[in-house]
Amino acid sequence: MQTAERDAAFEAYRNEVYTWASRLLGRHHDALDVAQDVFLRWVDQCASAPPRNPRAWLRRVTIHRAIDFRRSNARRRTRETRSPASPVHVDESTVARDELRNAIADAVEALSEMQQSVLFAKVYDGLTFGRIAAELEIAVPTVKTHYLRAVCALRDRLGEQWGP
Amino acid sequence: MTRDELKAMLADYLGDELGGDRKVEFEAALARDPKFGAEVRGLQETLERLRTLDAPTPMPTATSKSARSSAVPKLLRYAAVLALAFVGGYLARGPAAELPRPPLTGTSQETVGASSSESADAWRLRLAKAYAEHPSDSSLARSLVALVHSSE
Numbered sequence: 001m002q003t004a005e006r007d008a009a010f011e012a013y014r015n016e017v018y019t020w021a022s023r024l025l026g027r028h029h030d031a032l033d034v035a036q037d038v039f040l041r042w043v044d045q046c047a048s049a050p051p052r053n054p055r056a057w058l059r060r061v062t063i064h065r066a067i068d069f070r071r072s073n074a075r076r077r078t079r080e081t082r083s084p085a086s087p088v089h090v091d092e093s094t095v096a097r098d099e100l101r102n103a104i105a106d107a108v109e110a111l112s113e114m115q116q117s118v119l120f121a122k123v124y125d126g127l128t129f130g131r132i133a134a135e136l137e138i139a140v141p142t143v144k145t146h147y148l149r150a151v152c153a154l155r156d157r158l159g160e161q162w163g164p
Numbered sequence: 165m166t167r168d169e170l171k172a173m174l175a176d177y178l179g180d181e182l183g184g185d186r187k188v189e190f191e192a193a194l195a196r197d198p199k200f201g202a203e204v205r206g207l208q209e210t211l212e213r214l215r216t217l218d219a220p221t222p223m224p225t226a227t228s229k230s231a232r233s234s235a236v237p238k239l240l241r242y243a244a245v246l247a248l249a250f251v252g253g254y255l256a257r258g259p260a261a262e263l264p265r266p267p268l269t270g271t272s273q274e275t276v277g278a279s280s281s282e283s284a285d286a287w288r289l290r291l292a293k294a295y296a297e298h299p300s301d302s303s304l305a306r307s308l309v310a311l312v313h314s315s316e
Contacts, residue, residue, distance in 0.1 A: 023217050026217075097216075100213065100216065100217070104213065104214060104217060119214075122179055123211060123214050123215065124214075128179075128181060129175070129176075129179060144175035144176070144179075145175075147178070147179060148174060148175045151178060151207050151210055151211060154210050154214070155206055155207055158210055159206070159210075
């Protein structure tokens with residue numbers, strides 16, 4: 001992959017990378033941290049084995065890195081929240097929203113990488129099954145199977161916490 | 165329409181890719197099969213929950229005082245990383261050695277495949293510096309592009 005192609009992909013997908021990370025993390029600076037990390041990996045990847053489909057690669061790595069980021073920060077955030085020296089005042093809707101985001105992120109974490117990619121491509125990017133199949137280089141029926149399994153798994157996990 | 169036929173159409177229905185008569189037919193069949201209908205509604209509610217995580221404005225600019233103040237520790241962190249990286253590189257290479265050349269100096273005809281670990285490190289330093297200079301807005305992206313283009 002040439003430098004120009006690599007940079008063009010960066011320009012084309014930087015907002016999407018940030019948005020995918022934001023969906024799972026909810027915080028501007030966390031999402032920027034992940035976006036930065038993803039593009040560093042993007043440069044490394046382009047130098048060694050350029051991905052055939054940049055968007056699919058970036059989506060998969062962003063979801064993966066955002067999940068890792070959540071996991072590594074979970075303990076720290078719990079400490080900060082409980083610290084009496086730094087009380088955090090947030091309204092109830094924000095708390096409820098964060099709880100839902102966390103529940104969804106936990107559920108997404110439990111999916112396979114392919115299910116995560118298909119789910120994000122369909123629900124958040126609004127791609128058709130045919131387009132997703134082309135991006136991921138798999139058959140359309142396989143995409144549909146991954147999609148259904150992902151939604152069913154999320155329903156089961158979210159249903160435990162949020163009701164049917 | 166059998167349950168198996170309904171299941172075969174379910175992904176298209178949930179993915180909003182079932183159009184026209186097929187959608188009407190599918191929904192009529194759901195009405196005749198309350199158990200399966202309830203299952204489908206549960207899946208639709210799950211998707212609605214997912215969609216409530218609305219997307220933020222792409223690369224938003226944080227200009228509030230709180231956003232700026234929360235960026236300060238990050239700025240210090242990146243500055244520290246930058247400083248450590250320079251000191252480490254200086255010690256490893258010796259004082260007489262040249263500083264690493266910017267990694268992205270090739271023309272558009274040049275491939276990245278030839279870049280070394282040294283250039284990857286230098287790229288990281290530049291990214292960290294760009295991020296430290298603009299920690300709270302979309303300048304991360306703009307700085308990257310500017311850095312790449314300025315070195316070409």
